Structures are given as C-alpha cells and as structure tokens.
Amino acid sequence: MNKLTRRAFLTGGSALAAFTLTQMATGSSAGAQQQKSSLLAQSRVLNLYSSRHYDTDERLYNGFTEQTGIRVNLIEAGSDELIERIKSEGSNSPADVLITVDAGRLWRADREGLFAPVQSDILESVVPSYLRHPEGHWFGLSKRARVIMYNRDRVNPTDLSTYEDLANPKWEGQILVRSSSNIYNQSLVGSLIAAHGSEETLEWCQGLVSNFARRPTGNDTAQIRACAAGVGNLAIANTYYLARLAESDNESDREIARQVAPFFPNQRGRGAHVNISGAGVVRTAPHPEAAKAFLEYLVSYEAQEIFAKGNNEYPVRANVPLDEELASFGQFQEDDVSAAVFGKNNPEALRIMQQAGWQ
Numbered sequence: 049m050n051k052l053t054r055r056a057f058l059t060g061g062s063a064l065a066a067f068t069l070t071q072m073a074t075g076s077s078a079g080a081q082q083q084k085s086s087l088l089a090q091s092r093v094l095n096l097y098s099s100r101h102y103d104t105d106e107r108l109y110n111g112f113t114e115q116t117g118i119r120v121n122l123i124e125a126g127s128d129e130l131i132e133r134i135k136s137e138g139s140n141s142p143a144d145v146l147i148t149v150d151a152g153r154l155w156r157a158d159r160e161g162l163f164a165p166v167q168s169d170i171l172e173s174v175v176p177s178y179l180r181h182p183e184g185h186w187f188g189l190s191k192r193a194r195v196i197m198y199n200r201d202r203v204n205p206t207d208l209s210t211y212e213d214l215a216n217p218k219w220e221g222q223i224l225v226r227s228s229s230n231i232y233n234q235s236l237v238g239s240l241i242a243a244h245g246s247e248e249t250l251e252w253c254q255g256l257v258s259n260f261a262r263r264p265t266g267n268d269t270a271q272i273r274a275c276a277a278g279v280g281n282l283a284i285a286n287t288y289y290l291a292r293l294a295e296s297d298n299e300s301d302r303e304i305a306r307q308v309a310p311f312f313p314n315q316r317g318r319g320a321h322v323n324i325s326g327a328g329v330v331r332t333a334p335h336p337e338a339a340k341a342f343l344e345y346l347v348s349y350e351a352q353e354i355f356a357k358g359n360n361e362y363p364v365r366a367n368v369p370l371d372e373e374l375a376s377f378g379q380f381q382e383d384d385v386s387a388a389v390f391g392k393n394n395p396e397a398l399r400i401m402q403q404a405g406w407q
Contacts (some may be wrong), residue, residue, distance in 0.1 A: 059190070093119050094338045097134065098147040100128040100325060104358030111354070112345045118338050127153040127231075134162050139332050144339040147327040150231040152238070154186045154326050155391030163328035166340055174347040174365050178386045179324055188324035188387060189346050190355040191362035194236050195320055196311040197290060199275050208311045211240065211321070214253025214282070222281040223256060224271040225255070227264040228401035231394070232286060232323060237401055239321045242385045246396060247391040253404035264407055269293065276307040283308070286323075290361035291373040312380035319381035325361070326387070376377030
C-alpha cells in the first residue's frame with residue numbers, strides 16, 4: 049500500500065496528483081494481463097482518498113489487496129480538504145473512492161456531485177437502508193453512537209432519559225460538549241430536526257447551552273476527561289472514545305474510563321443517535337469497477353470485524369462480534385432516521401446552534 053499523509057497532501061499540490069497518476073499508470077500496465085475478471089482487469093490499483101486516520105485501517109487495505117491483487121494508493125487528509133481537492137482536479141482526478149467519517153460530509157460531497165450511483169446486491173443486502181444513500185451514491189461502513197457519558201460518582205443513571213432532557217434546568221452547569229463547528233454535533237442536532245422540526249430544536253439548543261459547564265473546547269476525549277474530573281457531570285461523546293481510554297496502555301486513561309459510563313438515550317422512543325463512516329465511488333473514478341469491489345469488500349465479514357475490533361466501532365453488517373470493551377457497554381436501540389436526512393440537515397443544524405449561542 050502506498051500512503052500519503054495529510055501533510056504531504058496539503059504541501060504536495062500538483063506533485064501529489066502526478067504521483068498518484070504515475071502509480072495508476074504503472075499498476076494498470078502490470079495488471080491488465082493477470083486480472084481474471086474482465087471488469088477488474090482495467091487496473092491493479094485503487095486510488096483512495098480517506099479522512100479516516102486510523103492505523104488499523106491498513107489491515108483493511110492490505111486485506112483487499114490480498115484478495116484481489118489490486119494495490120491501494122492511500123491519500124489521507126481532512127474530509128473538507130479531500131472534497132475540495134476532488135473538485136479542483138475535476139475530470140482528471142485520480143480518486144476512485146472517497147471515505148469520510150460523518151454523514152454530513154458524505155452529504156456535502158454528494159451535493160457537489162462527486163459521487164456516482166452504485167448498484168450492488170452485496171451492498172444493498174448488507175448495509176441497512178437508513179445507513180446508505182437512497183440511490184446508492186454512498187454507503188455506511190461503520191457506525192458510532194453519540195451518547196451521554198456520565199460521572200459514576202456524581203450522577204445516578206436513573207435520572208437520565210433522553211437527549212431532549214439535557215435541556216432541563218436540573219442539568220444547569222453540568223453539560224460538556226464540543227463546539228458547534230464539530231460535524232458530529234451537527235449531525236446529532238440534524239437528527240433532532242428530523243424528529244422535532246427546527247423551531248423545537250432551537251428551543252432545545254437554547255436550553256442545552258444554558259446548561260453548559262464551560263465554553264465548548266477540545267475533542268470528545270477532552271469532554272470525557274473533564275467529566276471524570278468533575279468539571280461537568282455529563283458529556284456528549286461518541287462511544288469509541290471511551291472504549292479507547294478503557295483499552296489504553298496508560299493507567300491514567302484507564303482510570304478515567306472507570307470513572308465515566310455511557311448512557312444510551314431515548315431507549316423508550318426513537319433510540320440513540322448513530323452516525324456513520326462511509327464511502328462512495330467518485331463520479332470520475334478511473335477504476336470504477338475496482339472501486340465498487342473495494343466497497344463490497346469493506347462490508348464483508350472479515351472487513352467488518354476489523355472495523356469493530358480495530359477501532360471500537362459498531363459494524364453495519366449484522367452478527368459481527370464487537371470489540372470486547374464496546375460490547376461491555378451493552379445492547380441498545382438505535383435511531384433509524386436515515387443518515388441521508390440528518391446529513392442533509394447539517395447546514396440548518398449549524399444555523400440553529402449558532403443562533404442558540406452554541407459556540
């Protein structure tokens with residue numbers, strides 16, 4: 049696997065595209081005579097633009113190469129940077145597949161016309177309808193639940209219930225959460241818009257902001273650490289951040305994880321909010337069939353187990369075992385509102401959050 053980091057992506061400019069195109073051409077000449085499938089024989093290389101920055105994902109790419117003989121050229125950068133890169137490259141873009149870590153960014157890429165529709169019995173049978181684009185422009189590959197984390201010593205979980213209840217004045221000065229610019233928060237609020245409409249969601253945001261323990265700062269891990277330290281008693285965060293702390297080699301991280309527990313909201317209603325990491329085939333992909341095969345591989349049992357155990361994520365494929373720590377959080381009912389819906393709601397969600405004073 050060839051890998052270009054975010055730094056190389058940002059500084060490489062046209063040299064980056066030239067590198068990728070060179071690799072593409074080299075791989076094509078080598079593989080045309082060897083690939084058994086006439087559809088995949090067009091190339092033995094796949095150019096992947098990914099905003100996932102997890103070292104464990106290399107196992108996914110290597111597994112795909114072992115199964116197909118197709119080498120993966122990986123370019124890593126932030127989702128917005130990759131979207132802009134593909135737009136600027138236009139019809140000459142070497143990108144075959146774009147992977148992002150949130151439905152909101154999948155929606156943004158699709159709005160820009162970057163994805164091609166994919167018809168695949170495998171993808172449609174494995175990925176639930178609410179975790180994929182209705183016309184096959186993108187597909188969820190893994191799930192992450194955005195839940196309430198609570199300080200075990202300071203909060204009785206029987207006092208917790210729903211996302212909506214976090215706006216209750218009884219939680220004044222206790223809520224820890226990232227800024228409104230964070231895409232995970234925008235998607236959560238987007239799901240609330242889908243459930244309640246904009247006006248009621250604005251009222252909820254205003255109530256939530258009035259209960260903040262501090263001005264939003266830091267990432268999800270920072271919210272969990274602050275919750276354990278008593279800066280606030282409740283934090284909104286994705287489940288895998290807590291699982292990572294619990295499995296850390298650092299004893300202080302594990303101690304933080306022991307002080308904080310996850311609570312899955314809305315279990316008597318629509319269920320807890322889940323977001324996705326997902327991917328689509330780029331409309332101008334030089335190797336569209338290889339790209340389709342790559343997406344199909346990523347929802348295979350083997351790949352889904354890597355998603356689950358390698359990065360503490362929930363698989364989109366049924367009956368795949370979870371990471372042990374994630375499994376200890378228990379089963380839960382998830383909100384099945386379409387990721388396409390709350391992704392589309394992200395701009396409205398940001399407007400509402402800013403109007404409510406969520407910095």
